[in-house]
Amino acid sequence: MSELNCYHCGDEVIGKGYFIEEKAFCCNGCKTVYQLLKDNNLGAFYSLEANAGVKPSESSIHKFAFLEVQSIRDKFIDFEDDQTVRTTLFLPQIHCSSCIYLLENLTKIETNILSCQVNFTKREATIIFKKEEFTLSQLAVLLDKIGYAPNFGNRSETEKKFDKTYLYKLGVAGFAFGSIMLWSFPEYLGLGTDNPEFRNFTSYLSFAISIPVVLYSANDYFISAYKALRFKSLNLDVPITIGIIALYLQSSYSIFAGNGPGYMDSFAGFIFFLLIGKWFQNKTYKTLSFERDYTSYFPVAVTRVVEQTEEITEIENLKINDHILVRNEEVIPCDSILLSDSAKIDYSFVTGESIPINKFKGDFIYAGGKLIGQRIELKVEKESNRSHLTQLWNDVKTDKKNATSFLYQDKLSAYFLAIILVIALCSGIAWAFVDPTRITQIIVSILIVACPCALALSAPFTFGNVMRLLGRKGLYLKNTRVIERINDITDIVFDKTGTLTKGSSHHVEYIGDQLQKKQLEALYALTNSSTHPLSRSIVHFLRSQNIFSNEEILQFEEISGKGISGQIDLMNIKIGSPAFCGQNAIDTNETSSFITINDSVKGRFVFTSELRDGISELMTSLHKYTLHVLSGDKDKDKSILEEIFPNNSQLLFEQTPKAKHEYIEKLKNNGKHVLMVGDGLNDAGALGIADVGIAVSEDVFRFTPSSDAIIEANKLSQLANLLSISNFSKTVLKICLLFSVSYNVVGLSFAISGNLTPLVAAILMPISSITVVLLSTLLVRFKK
């Protein structure tokens, strides 16, 4: 029996699987989607991209019941008339061309849907459906059923507008740039003075067109520079703004003094190129941002119990002493008191502690936790709203880290500004002896030509390209600041379980009484029916011992978190936790499954984790860093780790999350810059405090609040390469810096000698910007 992959979602098929003709599916959900697509002649979905499907989650009708509430529903409706309703839904699962195909053919699956248009970049679908026959909640259920659960978190409002203003600004600047340059041609050719009347006309026209550029297109720079100065700090926008203002005032003066159009063309060009840089940066963020899933966990509405009847209401409408119901996997919407007997709450998003906390009747429960297990009833103690929840989840530590780290460029701009001012002053003094009437003109042209436009473009393009490249290779960064911090890293700390070792596949050992072949076969049949990772490992283990079986199981039962049981060949078999098999745990540090046959304990399977592929090569290639391992387990794997880690590495065992946190703090206090690689949930605290926290994730769509980056688990062995790509960005930046400085030197020499004519400015300025953009793009391309 070879390994099969699900025809729909590509996951490994565990156990018997589900079959239609020759095609295997991992779960009933995938099979249903396939059936649905096939029946509606949408089989092309699978020919576009192999295994493109998304495994649908266990859908419940309750999940979207809140959409029946009129006030909530209306929030998501763009437009409606007597017959049709139009809505735009955010579907985070959209990831390939097959998704577009499937969603745009929704009309075939559900005839009440009139049209569906996908926006891949935003992961949105605009859907029009019949008002009478279909409802928004039915639509949500349908989408959820085929694996594209809509996210009803509130976002995008500001995002949408933000993006478009950039384009408008860019349009205005481009329009002015082109027009003014056209009229300035006589000036470039030295014909400006031939026809003073015409020259004046074009000058005033240029001035008129430049007004929207300075007031509208460039205003972000003025605002940013003003903010920086008000907080007594410098950013790159300060010298840029000085350059822009000098350029504009000089040109306006020249126009009104009748001396020609000045540098209005360069002014509009400057703004145009700067805005292109910003637009590019914005675009990169939009495609890579992994915080998009942030709000999908927040409840939009809750179930309130009023006089024995359940009703759905918005969180904002909850009053103190209201009774609410919270179901499995739902977030606790407000601080409240538990009315049910007991509950397990997972606060990992708020505190980083992954082990669910047990609460009992009458206990106070803080908002933000996620309920695990049976539904509970709560009494509201404090009113709440969505922004309160967002605040809770915004990790304070991460924010602080961002605030204290200066952008590489901002540090640079302070020096830059100082040097420029000194040069301007010196040349001013020098010109006082040569020709005092030209002092102002010289100083202004120095400020103009020194405007670090190229420098401002180099960072967004370099970092943007590096982020894209890393994203393609499986490392997703939160923002560009992470790249800068990666460059300073001296120490790398690894977590063991789930990071160095595989999360899902295990090495299995059997301890206990000798089992007969028939019993082993029964165990195989039983575990093969379960999708639990441990069952899967047992199946692999038995398979390696040449045990197979297709025995019929009677009364198969799987109790989540406990174990599985069933009857095979008159044997009652149970496999699972000690408690499930009526045993006391022998060693709490050990992961094991107990086996009972006909109520007598036979033995147990002990699981030890396997190292990920390529880990030992990775450690050799990371030789320039000091390596540390912090493991929560006992030191049973010490000898294996000592073998692959360099001699000077620190290997520490039995570390609690708190100890890990303190260890990293200690390293940081010793002046080290720490990169922590760990499991997003268990090590959230340590990831948060490290200079760079990389969460290892099997599923990159999963949200990890305290990390700075997410790495695909199977790409971990590439970490050294990824870090070197990130470090390479520093080299690229330096090269760009070198180029922009040399352009500035050339420009300054023109300016100091009093030769900065509009033509020279018009040539130097775009060339420097374009070179830097090309250079940063090409160098990063070349690197891969």
Next chain:
Amino acid sequence: MGIIYLMLIVSLVIALIFLVSFFWATKNGQFDDDYTPSVRILFEDELNQKSNKQTDGSSEV
């Protein structure tokens, strides 16, 4: 010489027309998504081919 003023005005008007049409296009979402349309255009043909072929419609398993 008068003609150059006319041409200048004409060039400005043409540029303005393009600016306005750019605004209009932006507002209508032409630049919202630069990926989906490139994929979508390939679908129609594929769909027709497939729907001709797939007539078997397998039964529930």
